[in-house]
Amino acid sequence: MATILIIGGGIGGLAAALALQQQGETVRVFERAPAFGEVGAGLTVGPNMMHGLAWLGLAPAVLEVATIPDHGGVLDLATAGLLVENARGAAPQAKYGQPYVQVHRADLHGLLAAAVLRNDGDAVALDHCLTGVEQDAHGVVARFANGYTVRGDLLVGADGSRSAVREQLFPGQDPRFAGFVAWRGLVPMDSLPVLTLWPDSAILIAPGRSFARYRVSRGRLLNYAAFINSGDWTEESWSIPSGIDELLAHLPGSHPDVATIIRATPPGGCFKWGLFDRDPLPRWTVGRVTLLGDAAHPMLPFLGQGAAMAVEDAVVLARALAAQPGSPAALELYEATRRDRTAFVLEASRGAVRRFHGTGTGGYTRREHRDAEALGLFTYRPGSAPLGEPGLPAGTAVG
Numbered sequence: 001m002a003t004i005l006i007i008g009g010g011i012g013g014l015a016a017a018l019a020l021q022q023q024g025e026t027v028r029v030f031e032r033a034p035a036f037g038e039v040g041a042g043l044t045v046g047p048n049m050m051h052g053l054a055w056l057g058l059a060p061a062v063l064e065v066a067t068i069p070d071h072g073g074v075l076d077l078a079t080a081g082l083l084v085e086n087a088r089g090a091a092p093q094a095k096y097g098q099p100y101v102q103v104h105r106a107d108l109h110g111l112l113a114a115a116v117l118r119n120d121g122d123a124v125a126l127d128h129c130l131t132g133v134e135q136d137a138h139g140v141v142a143r144f145a146n147g148y149t150v151r152g153d154l155l156v157g158a159d160g161s162r163s164a165v166r167e168q169l170f171p172g173q174d175p176r177f178a179g180f181v182a183w184r185g186l187v188p189m190d191s192l193p194v195l196t197l198w199p200d201s202a203i204l205i206a207p208g209r210s211f212a213r214y215r216v217s218r219g220r221l222l223n224y225a226a227f228i229n230s231g232d233w234t235e236e237s238w239s240i241p242s243g244i245d246e247l248l249a250h251l252p253g254s255h256p257d258v259a260t261i262i263r264a265t266p267p268g269g270c271f272k273w274g275l276f277d278r279d280p281l282p283r284w285t286v287g288r289v290t291l292l293g294d295a296a297h298p299m300l301p302f303l304g305q306g307a308a309m310a311v312e313d314a315v316v317l318a319r320a321l322a323a324q325p326g327s328p329a330a331l332e333l334y335e336a337t338r339r340d341r342t343a344f345v346l347e348a349s350r351g352a353v354r355r356f357h358g359t360g361t362g363g364y365t366r367r368e369h370r371d372a373e374a375l376g377l378f379t380y381r382p383g384s385a386p387l388g389e390p391g392l393p394a395g396t397a398v399g
């Protein structure tokens with residue numbers, strides 16, 4: 001069996017490690033952080049991602065830590081009036097064979113890490129920041145800032161949207177500021193006054209801004225994220241502490257519940273960051289090196305599908321390698337299966353925010369509502385989708 005080097009121990013890198021271990025591969029994950037610690041934020045896990053997690057054997061454990069929203073919807077930010085309702089609760093399970101759930105990122109990341117380490121206690125090396133990749137006809141060498149060097153058969157860059165592996169393959173293409181600044185926070189539900197959080201999973205929209213909120217951690221925490229159109233951003237981090245008043249100043253005319261939620265943020269618990277994205281790559285595999293998750297196709301968060309694409313990638317990569325063990329051709333097969341679907345979702349995520357922030361409250365109807373479900377993304381099953389076929393929703397032209 002091959003030894004596969006994975007750079008980055010985020011949700012994508014760990015999902016790939018687990019998927020590959022289950023196919024009998026030896027994996028080594030190199031993460032630059034000195035300790036694991038996902039940021040405090042929520043994550044929507046649609047049925048397509050749940051299918052991937054089920055293939056990894058994690059569905060029961062995810063359900064233990066998840067919240068299943070009863071209802072979903074798009075609301076008017078000023079009045080909290082319902083513009084479009086989404087069927088949640090038991091409906092997605094009945095329709096797609098897996099539920100639609102919401103989790104704390106750290107809970108999901110912890111489940112993935114524990115499963116990888118249960119399979120192989122030596123699978124993860126922390127405090128290893130990749131600086132160089134070289135390959136020859138027989139293998140690939142990764143070099144790290146701490147002086148360590150390792151050789152493997154194949155290498156997967158799962159090192160996020162500012163991927164060092166991607167920079168090695170395709171130098172000089174930085175992500176672009178997409179024109180949005182985001183804020184996030186987690187509020188203990190028992191610190192909130194009684195609010196009518198209906199629907200319990202919602203995005204409230206107005207021209208130029210939006211506010212999403214849903215419960216995570218089995219309903220104990222309310223996750224929120226606010227997005228504001230902005231002409232300028234220079235800072236790199238996605239965890240810059242923000243004052244609550246600064247955020248409220250960007251949400252004038254919002255329904256009073258929005259301020260009530262934001263004001264309940266624990267001290268030091270509100271963060272801001274600039275949203276960056278990149279155009280789809282025409283190719284992302286070079287010989288024995290490929291990319292996965294945000295390293296391959298970072299996307300705006302307005303469809304809630306970035307982590308879902310990373311988990312789908314992971315499952316397809318493992319299946320491709322099972323079909324063509326240890327071979328660089330397997331990486332080509334993986335990429336061919338994933339390229340059009342992820343490019344489609346990346347472009348559709350840009351379209352989603354144009355409609356959320358651009359239509360004005362009166363103009364947003366079911367016709368404009370092309371969310372992940374309406375686009376047909378929930379029907380995909382990464383564990384059984386045909387390899388080599390683009391995985392686009394029915395009726396979508398390959399472009």
Ligand SMILES: Cc1cc2nc3c(=O)[nH]c(=O)nc-3n(C[C@H](O)[C@H](O)[C@H](O)COP(=O)(O)OP(=O)(O)OC[C@H]3O[C@@H](n4cnc5c(N)ncnc54)[C@H](O)[C@@H]3O)c2cc1C
Pocket residue numbers: 007008009010011012013030031032033042043044045049128129130131158159160161162163164182225292293294295301303304305306307308309310
């Ligand atoms: C506001 C917001 C909301 C979102 N909501 C959702 C949602 O609801 N549903 C959804 O599916 N997706 C969502 N996403 C997208 C999702 O978070 C990402 O797509 C997903 O986390 C990508 O995972 P990844 O493992 O590819 O990258 P990352 O999570 O960025 O992980 C990359 C890892 O690589 C490590 N690394 C970086 N450089 C190096 C290096 N040189 N050497 C070694 N290690 C390195 C990093 O430390 C990190 O651990 C959201 C994103 C945002 C910004």
